[in-house]
């Protein structure tokens with residue numbers, strides 16, 4: 001059986017394939033490498049769980065010394081709509097005062113998760129906060145001021161899964177980004 005075939009019946013359309021993801025991450029890695037100095041103290045913060053694959057691949061394309069940290073944040077649960085309540089399930093471990101913080105997200109949708117995380121982390125006085133997201137759904141933004149500094153792909157307003165993104169915890173291990181068939185959640 002070929003790779004990811006077990007999910008074929010659930011996916012309406014592949015919108016970003018494995019090769020496109022890989023190429024874009026190489027570009028993002030170069031862009032990010034270029035905006036920092038070699039001696040900057042950088043903490044890469046992975047927002048669990050969705051950003052785990054992106055973090056792992058992006059970090060290897062950044063040619064700078066970085067520290068890894070993780071924060072587990074959840075607002076979607078088993079739904080395709082944000083609950084509106086952003087829950088911090090696990091806080092980060094590093095002290096970020098005076099250090100550069102690079103937040104790594106898989107997707108910015110309504111922007112609620114990122115707004116909540118940034119508001120919280122800003123009070124800890126990092127030297128800078130920058131955000132890199134693999135996917136961006138600008139049409140869905142409620143708080144217009146929330147945006148990424150680095151953005152892999154702009155996508156339309158459809159519920160997507162794969163490459164870390166889930167529906168009810170499923171599909172995270174797809175190697176591409178696909179649109180989920182609506183009959184599975186409507």
Ligand SMILES: O=P(O)(O)OC[C@H]1O[C@H](OP(=O)(O)OP(=O)(O)O)[C@H](O)[C@@H]1O
Nearest residue numbers: 048049050074075076109110111112113
């Ligand atoms: O811009 P928003 O509308 O807030 O949506 C984006 C957030 O939602 C998803 O997380 P989710 O709550 O599903 O947790 P998960 O990463 O563990 O799947 C995704 O990983 C982002 O963190």
Ligand code: HPA
Nearest residue numbers: 109158159160161165166
């Ligand atoms: O389109 C999406 N897919 C998966 N998780 C998400 N969290 C926000 N938007 C999405």
Ligand SMILES: [Mg+2]
Nearest residue numbers: 050076077166
């Ligand atoms: Mg999710």
